[in-house]
Amino acid sequence: MAALSRLSGILADSDGMLVYVVRGSQEERDSLLELEVHGVCRLRCQRCMEEFSYPVAIRSRLRLLEASQLGEIDDADDEVDCIEASKQLDVLTLIEDEVLLGLPFAPKHPDGSCVAVSEGLQRSINPFAALAGLKKKQD
Ligand SMILES: [Zn+2]
Incomplete structure (x- = not known):
């Protein structure tokens, strides 16, 4: 190669x-x-x-x-x-x-076999969850 x-x-x-x-x-x-x-x-x-x-x-x-x-x-x-x-x-x-x-x-990759994409999504959801948690504390 x-x-x-x-x-x-x-x-x-x-x-x-x-x-x-x-x-x-x-x-x-x-x-x-x-x-x-x-x-x-x-x-x-x-x-x-x-x-x-x-x-x-x-x-x-x-x-x-x-x-x-x-x-x-x-x-x-x-x-x-x-x-x-x-x-x-x-x-x-x-x-x-x-x-x-x-x-x-x-x-x-064939459809559905991109493992890293679902991992990435979970990672990007976490910051929002953390933000929501912060907002609750402020209220
Ligand atoms: Zn892929």
Whole structure:
């Protein structure tokens, strides 16, 4: 995780782990890259601000094209994303891109499992109870 600098910017910490498989294949005249990424990221819940483990399970296919072909294709038409074929493909950057795309914009615990929120509410109720107690004494 620590090697993926863009990703570590949005993670709660660098614990967690990703396992990936990159496989090349040929389909008719297309050269394809199949990516599989599995693992766990540590994200911060945007509701209670506690860390939690977010499971990552990504499977995607990319079509490899020459730079000259990239301009010709209509991306909206195609369900497979295209990338430029190069002799030295930066696999980690590719994996990081896919994981970044797959992470939620505002990560949250599943509904009802933010323990810290109910704790926080109880804490915020107490000062009011204390205030009410003070008011009674004044009366
Ligand atoms: Zn939460």
